[in-house]
Amino acid sequence: ATTRAELLEVDSYAVDLVLTDSVEGVDGEHVPDELAALFERSPADVGVVSGTPRFPYGIFVPFGGGEHDWAALELAAWLAAAEDAELVLVGTGSDMQSGRRDASRLLAHAAVAVQRLAGVPTRPMLAPPSPEGLRDAVESAGVVIVGVIDSWRTGGIGDARRALLAGGAPVVLVHRGPRPGGLAPTESRTRFSWTLDYLQAVS
Numbered sequence: 001a002t003t004r005a006e007l008l009e010v011d012s013y014a015v016d017l018v019l020t021d022s023v024e025g026v027d028g029e030h031v032p033d034e035l036a037a038l039f040e041r042s043p044a045d046v047g048v049v050s051g052t053p054r055f056p057y058g059i060f061v062p063f064g065g066g067e068h069d070w071a072a073l074e075l076a077a078w079l080a081a082a083e084d085a086e087l088v089l090v091g092t093g094s095d096m097q098s099g100r101r102d103a104s105r106l107l108a109h110a111a112v113a114v115q116r117l118a119g120v121p122t123r124p125m126l127a128p129p130s131p132e133g134l135r136d137a138v139e140s141a142g143v144v145i146v147g148v149i150d151s152w153r154t155g156g157i158g159d160a161r162r163a164l165l166a167g168g169a170p171v172v173l174v175h176r177g178p179r180p181g182g183l184a185p186t187e188s189r190t191r192f193s194w195t196l197d198y199l200q201a202v203s
Contacts, residue, residue: 015044016179017075019172022050026173027162031152039152039175045071046177047145051170057142058086060125060169062134062160065106068147071176073110076145077118086123087114090137093126102126131163141169148175 018038025032026048031039038046061076063069073089080087089110091103104124111122127137138144149158156162157173164171 017045017047018042019047019049022048022165022173026050026157027165029156030154031148031156036153039148042175042177043179044177045075045179046175047075048173048175049170050165050173051143053143053170055083055142056085057140058088058123059083060088060090060138060141060144062090062127062138062144062146062164063107063110064092064103065110066147066150068150068174068176070147072145072147072172072174073114074117075172075174077114077120079143079145080120081118085142087120088123088125088141089114090125090127090134092129093133095129100129131160134160135163135167138164139168143170143172145172145174148173 020038023032023035026035030036035048059076059080061073063073076087079085089107091107094100094102103126107124111124114120114122125137127133144164146161146164148161149155152158152175161171161173
């Protein structure tokens with residue numbers, strides 16, 4: 001079997017995606033050193049797999065518009081095409097207290113990009129804007145593919161991803177490498193977060 005140390009030499013190979021099993025402590029305050037080194041050094045996207053995907057159940061993608069979310073969506077689109085599985089885009093619902101609108105428009109833009117890239121139709125879903133709401137929304141998924149948060153170096157994988165790992169569905173955490181992907185725009189101006197603190201801090 002390939003070791004993670006060997007995977008750190010992935011820049012020697014023309015690969016588009018590196019898949020590795022989850023590691024102990026991935027849900028801690030900080031990403032474990034070996035995994036963080038892989039994120040930093042891999043020119044390809046990295047997928048960290050926890051659990052075994054259950055097909056033909058749907059592929060769920062919690063999507064907030066961050067750079068790693070786009071990489072997760074690209075992986076999910078190709079997998080959905082290969083498995084003839086349903087692709088479900090999950091976004092945040094509106095938050096009445098903060099006046100934050102829901103992510104319907106963002107999901108619509110992402111759905112168009114997926115259709116153009118892979119010819120895969122998507123189904124939108126809005127979930128309560130909390131880690132627990134997200135976890136409950138995706139519990140029936142065959143696999144959940146989700147990007148790591150942009151601030152993973154200081155914040156670990158984030159509360160929403162920790163909630164997903166603690167739920168019942170298999171999860172693939174995705175880190176985008178520097179190689180250009182097929183979906184991500186050069187700049188994503190509209191982003192949504194699964195943390196209540198963020199939702200209450202922005203207008």
